[in-house]
Amino acid sequence: MIFGQYGKPTFETKVPVMKKLMRPRTAVFAMMAAVLLSGCSETRFLASSAKKVSGAPAISGHYKVGNPYQIQGVWYYPSEDFDYVETGIASWYGPKFHGKPTANGEVFDMNQVNAAHRTLPLPSLVRVTNLENGRSLVVRVNDRGPFAHGRILDMSKRGAQLLGYEKQGTARVKVEILKEQSLALKNSLVNQVAGKNAPIKSGGMQKPMVSAQNLSAPNGAQAAPQAAPTQTAMAPQQQSSWSNPQAPKQDTSIKTYAVAPTRMYIQAGAFSRFENANRVKAKLSGVGDVEVSQVLVNGRDFFRVRVGPLQNVNAADQILNDVINAGYPSAKIIVEKGKG
Template sequence: MKKIFKPAHCAMGLMAAVFLSGCAETTFLSSSIKHAGSDKPVAGHYKVGNPYQIQGVWYYPAEDFEYVETGIASWYGPQFHGKPTANGEVFDMNQVSAAHRTLPLPSWVRVTNLENGRSLEVRVNDRGPFAHGRILDMSRRGAQLLGFEKQGTARVKVEILKDQSLALKNSMVNQIAAKDSPIKSAGMAKPQVSAQSLSVPDGGKAAAQPAPVQRQVMASPEPMVQTPTREPQVQAMSNTVRTFPVSETQMFVQAGAFSKFENANRVKASLAAVGGDVEVSQVLVNGQDFFRVRVGPVQDVARADQILENVIQAGYPAAKIIVEKGKG
């Protein structure tokens, strides 16, 4: 495992959410991904990884190309600058990148700051954060562009970019295949091919053309090298920020979602002492009813962190902080 999460610097600002229309675009300077202090491209590899446990919580990396989640993002910087990321690249806090606990490495996501409406496409190439109440660790540059470097955390929406992530995967996997297993004949033994005339079998009839002259033919000395299939061009790192209108959001600590109301109600009763109002709400997910057990709404990140730890200690290690559009 790479690291322990960088703690938040201060409390959250105003609550906000994203509408999917009327975007204004601000373009910043673009740059390629490089080694810290070098002009050479970073050499990393594609990986998903096995399940792992941090601070009593299990995480299950997977190729989830439909991933969408809301929660709290943080950022990391100087203490990891120039060190390897989880997929073998080199972390540069002055480039835009991110760490995620379960998404494939690397993959592309869109991160939207729900407080100010800023949205940025980000390349995930590292594991983390491992604080219970965070879903994404941005590089310092990413936090600057999304506008939460000084406050340390932000309410965000993270959604994977399926097409870009698949193209990135295919490009890296095919590069490895072409490098590790080329088909070459230059170093192989040259087979000898010969031909000679044979006598006509009993009852047979000789062909009208002259019998071939016996000869030897050497195989071509030219090497044959397999050319890898050309993949769609993978998008380079972009520091383009789009800004959307925002509206109020609410934070909840969700202990879990259950298919039976009785189970949800028992969990609610067990959380009476964690602090805050505990509620059970019904939601339809992929045609199936679930009953969510949540504490809140919670007004600030510090309070949400405290309640989350209480819920985890009460026996619900998969609990998490949820951010959603406010009522009204």
Template sequence: MMICWRPSPRSRVLVPFSRTLLGVMGGVFLLGGCAQTQLLVHATKKLQTKEIRPEGVYKVGKPYEVNGVWYYPRVNYEYNETGIASWYGPNFHGKPTANGEYFDMNEVTAAHKTLPLPSKARVTNLENGRSIIVRINDRGPFVNGRILDASRKSAQLLGFEKKGTAKVQVKILADESRMMASKASPSQVSQGAVKEIKVAAAPQEVVTSEALPPPPGTMSDALPEDRGVTITAHSAGDAAVPPAQAEVTPKQPEETEITYATVKPTQIYIQAGAFANLKNAYKLQDRLAAIGQAQISQTWVESRPFYRVRFGPLESVKKADDLLDSIINAGYKDARLILVE
């Protein structure tokens, strides 16, 4: 143990010059040693108190319910969707994510409702063309009409931090996500995580041919001749064709690198349902008349016509949110916000 000696003013006496010099030199040595000791102790304390972050686990998860809505996590390396993204930050900073990591709002991450954790995805802002790669390590957002919750850093890179929301395309990076799954050690894998869950994902189109009983006195079984249906060109349909991929550079950049994609203008619609039977589309249109005037448009899925009941285009995310909440609260929980070019 090194003792740090400091002479007391009360102990001063007259001594020969040589002894005084030796004493001064010894004091300097001891004081220097004290400074080094204090520096070492301070550094040791910093090392001991440095936060050790958990690695988290690889997980897919079981179906779960939030606010009356069911979500079905699954392995889906073909995931490619457009919709509205939001961001989260200070209120969750430092708290555990759904796979056991700590959320850091200053890292390039995001939350998704169903993709495996962790996964990697390319997120493109369809309003300004900015495109980045994010690490999906959390669940959410549990708000109607949202497909992604970005960290504050991700929102900054994509250019919508101040605005709060943005129209985005989210496309999983299959090879990178497979590699993340394969690298997970047995201790890092939650039970049943790597095995694909045999549960169908939430449908892209709410398709049914079951008859819906109309409210008494509102309509007859015969189709009115003057009711219009918008007919689209024969195609595979929205449910069969993924959203158009953004044109980006082939090189895979680092997460913090921003690339720019060619994007097209999109409009916001609320889709309340889609049916194989036109009568059922009319019935739903009548039931929603108190909320607003919905249009019926026709599309094709595997050479079969389907009829979609939609509201729009809507001029803002706020108006779309309000309308979507009204439709869901009326009992139509499969209604969703969509982007249409």
């Protein structure tokens, strides 16, 4: 568990780094001479071994979804949800994990734009919009986390700087996956793995193609009148630990949108029967102002139980903790358009 300079405690699971083996130079020459007498599979082994011995960075990082896991009594279910959209609170992490492997085997660089998410496929591309200042940025998700209740995304330090919330530690955000770009990223990595066993061919590699697109304003915000979203800065070019000419280029431009008011609630749950929702409301009556509202989700009626609205993140964290202790470990902070 870490406590960021300004943020809340964040839990993260890291893969241990394997130490590289050092071999004497004479052993390398002997190995090369022996392997050159063999066929294609041995040729591939030679190239890989020579790269490790010489100290050149080996290609790493892979596509991963992962199995369900449990943290602090809450189950998380990673999945290929290419329609994912969520609002909530983002935090950031940096120095203590800098240079260490991410959950999918890449190397975490706090000075690049990347992020940790509990369930999205790794890697994937998402657009993160700071609902407090309108800044919006495409982010590469390549790690798991945050595991602190009340947070939906852990940005790298650089990402938090560019979105304007490094000093305050948290921000109200909207996170939405970029479906086409994420699918292209998945396919590029899967194809790369499938081609690992192909014989090595000579010739230069194709240079990556650079592409960009204009994105509409996120829900809950309207673009400034008579002007397209304004590019205010450029994030550092995203560097990955793998090389693939088929991989989509990350759009590193920062766009700014007009800001709309938001408000926060603690959602204890959503129930298909009003009686169940009403019982939860009664149980939480001592926590704060509790309301039951009816919503239509995928053609079905649900009754959601919420506490609030709440004025700030500190208040939301306190109420969230109270709701969890009352027996609702899956409770979460919801940010939505509205007054306050």
